[in-house]
């Protein structure tokens with residue numbers, strides 16, 4: 001099993017989050033089985049009603065050990081404005097281009113390559129490869145795995161988890177969470193000259209004014225700062241859309257969407273309630289669609305210490321973006337570490353440096369050696 005070849009194949013599947021992932025997961029079911037994993041498919045319908053599949057591959061004998069999970073996602077963000085076909089991998093020089101090369105089909109391929117290297121009989125604690133859906137849009141896949149997996153019900157959750165998001169193979173012990181909600185004002189479209197319209201944008205303005213105050217508080221009041229992060233404050237990023245309503249029509253609908261990243265120690269509910277209460281006060285519809293808490297594994301935890309020894313780094317890092325660890329860290333001791341750079345994730349003409357494949361596989365296999373192979377078990 002070769003991670004570079006496998007990544008090329010995976011890029012060929014368009015797995016932008018809202019689309020069905022059944023085809024790629026059928027392929028990956030066969031792939032995981034071909035490298036000796038027992039495979040569970042965990043299915044659910046996403047908020048739009050589309051069937052989504054998550055996979056859990058398990059390798060190892062039945063023991064009382066709970067083992068290690070390598071955790072990745074197969075969905076990607078959309079690919080708009082690319083110079084070439086984003087769903088056809090291209091190697092140019094020392095880079096592989098393609099949507100998901102870096103975030104994070106390349107990393108998933110490294111995990112499967114690593115799983116292929118071990119005989120089940122060598123593993124005295126089980127090795128899992130978990131591949132989720134919908135990471136990019138709210139961790140729905142990870143949630144389904146955590147709630148519904150029969151394998152985890154039977155064997156217990158793995159003791160340790162490695163979330164292989166692109167960190168340039170640096171060990172990350174904490175990240176911000178993700179909260180997103182929208183508030184919608186409804187009006188009535190009419191030619192603006194007639195006086196017959198009802199402008200939804202006007203209804204949104206007092207709400208926006210309150211949200212600006214929240215933004216001010218969260219970004220300037222140092223009691224909400226957390227010096228473990230750069231920047232030490234959250235965003236409270238406000239976007240507005242009236243569907244590009246033309247200036248001589250009264251906007252029939254206006255939507256404000258706010259993105260907030262709670263940090264360890266924050267109480268996200270306080271700020272969600274600020275948004276909800278303000279929406280209710282002005283008669284606007286409130287819709288919370290992402291609510292994932294922050295992650296913080298203590299730096300002294302086994303998995304973080306192991307990551308530091310493996311990478312030769314002196315201290316673990318934090319990042320400002322969120323991952324499936326928002327869900328999985330509630331069930332296992334988790335580190336975030338993987339090949340590729342977040343600077344290339346989500347970009348037009350996304351790429352991954354070719355040397356990251358070998359380095360990624362090497363780091364993942366050192367976790368397996370340490371936590372799944374008997375002579376190394378603590």
Ligand SMILES: [Zn+2]
Pocket residue numbers: 073103104135165166
């Ligand atoms: Zn990702």
